[in-house]
Structure formats: C-alpha cells, structure tokens
Amino acid sequence: MAKIKSPSPRAARKKLNLALQGGGSHGAFTWGVLDRLLEEDCFDFDGIVGTSAGAMNAVTLAYGLKVGGPEKARECLKSYWDLMVKTAAFAPWPSLIDRMIGDGNMKYSPAFAMGDALTRVMSPYQLNPMGINPIQPTIEHVVDFDTLIELKDTGPKLFLCATNVMNGRVKVFSGDELSVKAVLASACLPFMYQAVEIDGEFYWDGGYMGNPPIFPIFYECECRDVMIVQITPIGLAELPKSATAIFDRINGLSFNSSLMREMRVVHFINGLVQKGFDDGGRLKEAFIHTIDAEDTMNKLGASSQANLDRTYITGLFELGRAKAEEFIAQHYDTVGVASSTDIEKKFL
Numbered sequence: 001m002a003k004i005k006s007p008s009p010r011a012a013r014k015k016l017n018l019a020l021q022g023g024g025s026h027g028a029f030t031w032g033v034l035d036r037l038l039e040e041d042c043f044d045f046d047g048i049v050g051t052s053a054g055a056m057n058a059v060t061l062a063y064g065l066k067v068g069g070p071e072k073a074r075e076c077l078k079s080y081w082d083l084m085v086k087t088a089a090f091a092p093w094p095s096l097i098d099r100m101i102g103d104g105n106m107k108y109s110p111a112f113a114m115g116d117a118l119t120r121v122m123s124p125y126q127l128n129p130m131g132i133n134p135i136q137p138t139i140e141h142v143v144d145f146d147t148l149i150e151l152k153d154t155g156p157k158l159f160l161c162a163t164n165v166m167n168g169r170v171k172v173f174s175g176d177e178l179s180v181k182a183v184l185a186s187a188c189l190p191f192m193y194q195a196v197e198i199d200g201e202f203y204w205d206g207g208y209m210g211n212p213p214i215f216p217i218f219y220e221c222e223c224r225d226v227m228i229v230q231i232t233p234i235g236l237a238e239l240p241k242s243a244t245a246i247f248d249r250i251n252g253l254s255f256n257s258s259l260m261r262e263m264r265v266v267h268f269i270n271g272l273v274q275k276g277f278d279d280g281g282r283l284k285e286a287f288i289h290t291i292d293a294e295d296t297m298n299k300l301g302a303s304s305q306a307n308l309d310r311t312y313i314t315g316l317f318e319l320g321r322a323k324a325e326e327f328i329a330q331h332y333d334t335v336g337v338a339s340s341t342d343i344e345k346k347f348l
Contacts, residue, residue, distance in 0.1 A: 014335045015223040016043040022052025022207045023231040024305025028313045030057050030229045032320020038070040046223035049159040051206035055186035063143045066155035080142045088308045131194045159216040161206030162186045170209035207255040214262045230292040248302045263347035290341045
C-alpha cells in the first residue's frame with residue numbers, strides 16, 4: 001500500500017503576490033478568498049495590485065496589514081463590505097436590483113432595465129451634475145489614506161490601476177500617489193460616474209486597460225509567485241444568443257483581454273528561462289496561481305454586479321472562502337516552486 005503523504009506543515013511562511021480583478025459586487029468573492037488566506041496566515045504578501053472592485057479590496061487589505069496584521073486586515077475587509085451592503089454604494093438605483101432567484105440567475109426587473117437604458121442616452125454629467133460618488137465615504141471610513149502613505153514602505157507594496165481617458169494608457173498609482181481619488185478612478189465606470197480628475201488627468205475604470213495589470217509586480221517585487229483572484233469568467237459553456245448574454249460576453253472579453261495578453265508574455269518568458277536563456281540573470285520564471293469560480297460566475301449577468309443584497313454578498317463571500325480552502329489544501333506546496341495554473345491551457 002502506498003504511503004499517504006502527510007500535509008505539509010505551514011510554519012514556514014511563503015511569499016506571494018496578489019492580483020485582484022474588478023467586477024462590482026462580485027468582488028465579495030475576492031473578499032472571501034482573502035479572508036480565508038488571512039485566517040490561515042501562511043503567506044506574506046509582497047505586492048498587491050487591484051483594479052476597480054479589486055482596487056477596493058486591495059487598498060483595504062493593504063491598509064489592514066500595514067496597521068495591524070492579518071486579523072486587522074480581516075476586520076477592515078469585513079467593515080468595508082458591511083458598509084457596502086448598508087449603503088448599496090455600487091448601484092445607482094439599489095432598490096431596483098432584484099434578488100437572486102433559486103437557479104442562480106439574476107432576474108431583470110423592468111425598473112432596472114429602464115435605469116440601465118437611461119445611462120445609454122444620458123451621461124453622468126447630466127444625471128449626476130454634482131459628481132457625487134457614494135463609494136467615497138465608504139472607503140474613507142475604513143482606510144486612513146494619510147496613514148497608508150506614511151506606511152508605504154512597510155508591509156505589502158500596493159498598486160491601483162486606472163485608465164487614462166485622454167491617451168488610453170494604463171495608469172498605476174502607488175506610493176505617494178495613493179489616495180481616495182486613485183481608488184475612485186480605478187472603479188470609475190463611465191456610464192455611472194464622471195471621470196475622476198487627478199493632477200489634470202482624467203481617469204475611468206482600470207478594467208479597460210488592465211484587469212488587473214501584472215507588470216507592476218514583476219517590476220517592483222522580488223517574489224515571483226502571483227496569485228490572480230479572477231472574477232470575470234474567461235470560458236463560456238454556451239453560445240450567447242440573447243441581447244443580455246451578448247452584452248455580458250462583450251463586457252467579459254473586454255475586461256479579460258489585457259490580462260490574457262500579459263499571460264501570453266509571461267508564458268513566452270517562462271519558456272525562454274526554462275530553455276536556459278535568462279539574459280544574464282535578468283529574466284526569471286514567474287509562477288502563476290489562480291482562484292476562480294467560473295461555473296458560478298458564468299450564471300450571473302452583468303446586472304448582478306450591482307446586487308448588494310446581504311444574502312447574495314454572503315453567498316459570494318462563502319464561495320470565495322471555499323475556493324481559497326481548496327487552493328491551500330491542493331497547491332500550498334507548489335507556491336515558490338512552480339505554477340499551479342497551466343498558463344497555456346487557461347489563458348492562451
């Protein structure tokens with residue numbers, strides 16, 4: 001009888017970078033993943049990069065770790081999402097969002113469809129001329145940005161991604177550039193909010209150019225392991241035929257395109273290193289890990305990203321915790337040694 005391998009002790013902590021995707025309230029899945037990783041407390045996070053809802057999770061996580069360690073980070077993340085549920089800050093018409101129905105699909109109400117259609121013919125400059133963003137007081141309640149900047153050289157490095165409206169380039173905020181406006185820029189959906197102005201430049205949601213970008217981690221961090229917490233599905237089980245399904249697919253393709261291009265480059269560089277060409281030690285193999293729930297996320301329409309019903313959010317949170325538990329049990333030993341995700345199969 002073959003000897004059963006005993007679980008590896010996790011006393012020796014491992015370094016890991018985090019790359020957190022955006023996706024509105026689906027970011028509660030990422031919250032669950034982070035909560036379980038923090039609870040296990042077996043990883044030291046070297047760098048954290050986030051876009052949109054991923055930026056919200058990233059800045060809250062980094063702040064908590066810097067000021068109080070893993071348990072403080074768990075507390076900050078919970079506080080943030082509790083406030084989101086209470087204020088329904090992701091949805092401009094929160095009372096019009098239907099609850100999840102039994103088969104896991106989002107039911108569209110005529111009222112929500114009307115509100116969605118309104119943003120197609122009227123801009124946020126007409127609908128919201130004062131430029132009010134309800135997310136701002138929520139994130140400011142949890143994160144002290146002055147303290148975050150003071151502690152920029154301690155704990156994990158933080159990178160937030162936004163899209164420059166005027167030149168189409170990705171903008172990565174870090175260090176002294178971190179601010180509540182940088183977070184709002186990263187999550188600025190142009191049909192919902194006015195462009196965020198920072199130092200004379202205008203920004204929209206970072207998902208258009210990097211959801212999230214991986215290059216800041218490779219440029220600024222020593223650790224070569226990257227955990228991508230993915231909430232925008234790549235694959236589909238069925239051809240989209242309804243107008244809603246087609247729109248959802250276009251949205252998903254747009255918000256995954258930059259990540260897939262970066263993964264192609266990572267795969268190419270890894271191949272060179274594995275063949276012995278490392279450009280005098282300047283090239284290093286990157287180990288890629290992913291946590292996702294594509295089967296579940298594929299059942300959720302775009303409008304579900306605005307659903308902040310507590311039962312719905314709690315379900316995504318628990319799903320994230322379960323997926324993180326699976327990763328720890330199955331792939332902890334792989335971190336620092338190899339990729340646990342087949343880059344070619346998943347991304348190319």
